[in-house]
Amino acid sequence: MTLSKSTKKVIQPGNAVRNSQSGQPIMVALDLLGRRWALRILWELRHGDTMTSRQLQKDCDISSPNVLTTRLRELREAKIVAKADGGGYLLTAEGKQLLQAIAPLAEWADRWASDVGREDLTCYSKSQK
Amino acid sequence: MTLSKSTKKVIQPGNAVRNSQSGQPIMVALDLLGRRWALRILWELRHGDTMTSRQLQKDCDISSPNVLTTRLRELREAKIVAKADGGGYLLTAEGKQLLQAIAPLAEWADRWASDVGREDLTCYSKSQK
DNA sequence: GAATAGCGCTATTAAAAAGATAGCAAAACA
DNA sequence: TGTTTTGCTATCTTTTTAATAGCGCTATTC
Numbered sequence: 001m002t003l004s005k006s007t008k009k010v011i012q013p014g015n016a017v018r019n020s021q022s023g024q025p026i027m028v029a030l031d032l033l034g035r036r037w038a039l040r041i042l043w044e045l046r047h048g049d050t051m052t053s054r055q056l057q058k059d060c061d062i063s064s065p066n067v068l069t070t071r072l073r074e075l076r077e078a079k080i081v082a083k084a085d086g087g088g089y090l091l092t093a094e095g096k097q098l099l100q101a102i103a104p105l106a107e108w109a110d111r112w113a114s115d116v117g118r119e120d121l122t123c124y125s126k127s128q129k
Numbered sequence: 130m131t132l133s134k135s136t137k138k139v140i141q142p143g144n145a146v147r148n149s150q151s152g153q154p155i156m157v158a159l160d161l162l163g164r165r166w167a168l169r170i171l172w173e174l175r176h177g178d179t180m181t182s183r184q185l186q187k188d189c190d191i192s193s194p195n196v197l198t199t200r201l202r203e204l205r206e207a208k209i210v211a212k213a214d215g216g217g218y219l220l221t222a223e224g225k226q227l228l229q230a231i232a233p234l235a236e237w238a239d240r241w242a243s244d245v246g247r248e249d250l251t252c253y254s255k256s257q258k
Numbered sequence: 259g260a261a262t263a264g265c266g267c268t269a270t271t272a273a274a275a276a277g278a279t280a281g282c283a284a285a286a287c288a
Numbered sequence: 289t290g291t292t293t294t295g296c297t298a299t300c301t302t303t304t305t306a307a308t309a310g311c312g313c314t315a316t317t318c
Contacts, residue, residue: 013242025242026234028242029238029241030169030234033168034162034163034168035165036163037305038163039163040156043155052265053265053267054264054265063307063308065266065268067304067305067306070305078245087266097241098241101234101236102234105159105230106154106155108229112154112226113154113157116142116208117142164275182294182296192277193279195276196275197296198296199275
């Protein structure tokens with residue numbers, strides 16, 4: 001490995017990240033997915049189609065392309081997302097598996113919504129705008 | 130339910146969040162879990178035991194208690210985490226279900242690690258700066 | 259073949275979030 | 289009563305994200 005200066009680290013299993021020095025896969029994953037828009041980007045790519053960066057930006061409601069670019073780079077380095085031939089982005093095989101792994105989340109979220117909604121939601125609802 | 134502070138938004142299904150105005154459960158969940166340390170905190174609570182905030186801070190390697198306090202408050206408001214009688218924090222029933230929903234993530238991470246490790250890492254190390 | 263439009267991406271500045279230390283009040287313990 | 293532990297706040301610095309503008313490139317259209 002040439003890795004001249006490790007000023008910026010690739011978020012990959014085996015590499016130390018903010019969350020952990022160990023490089024444990026799960027810790028690296030939690031770090032990577034815990035960054036802004038990372039989960040959402042995967043979610044918007046869930047259909048498997050190639051999406052342009054602009055489309056992603058629009059669907060995710062991201063105003064600034066900078067964060068999107070950064071996140072996409074990280075996800076590409078992590079082999080979760082790839083550039084498509086002819087432009088755009090799509091999930092890698094690895095990315096599709098990841099998406100399957102977090103698929104139960106949507107189901108949970110629905111249960112969560114109904115459970116939380118069943119409770120004393122009134123003490124929260126009016127604080128919104 | 131005096132609602133002392135109406136300026137802060139509770140992250141709950143039904144409420145608009147950064148990611149989405151719709152309040153769709155999955156979007157709210159992605160927003161909440163996409164915040165720094167949120168996933169990791171859940172992960173450290175996965176055994177179901179009551180953990181003190183200091184223990185959590187230590188295990189998560191969080192240097193600043195501020196973020197931890199903020200995240201724990203959000204998770205409590207979302208009914209995912211609760212304060213334990215006699216101090217400390219633990220998962221709610223909802224939180225335990227959430228953890229089950231993202232449990233496949235650990236398994237995926239291990240596969241991911243072996244897959245990524247199998248490939249040519251050199252093509253990434255030099256692109257960094 | 260100039261004009262147009264969409265693409266990926268960078269530049270810049272402001273705002274927000276997180277990192278890092280220190281320390282306090284209350285409870286638990288001795 | 290003195291000591292420890294705990295949850296949390298205060299303060300300040302650093303990092304990350306937000307918000308706009310716009311560049312160079314490619315493809316299409318007139």
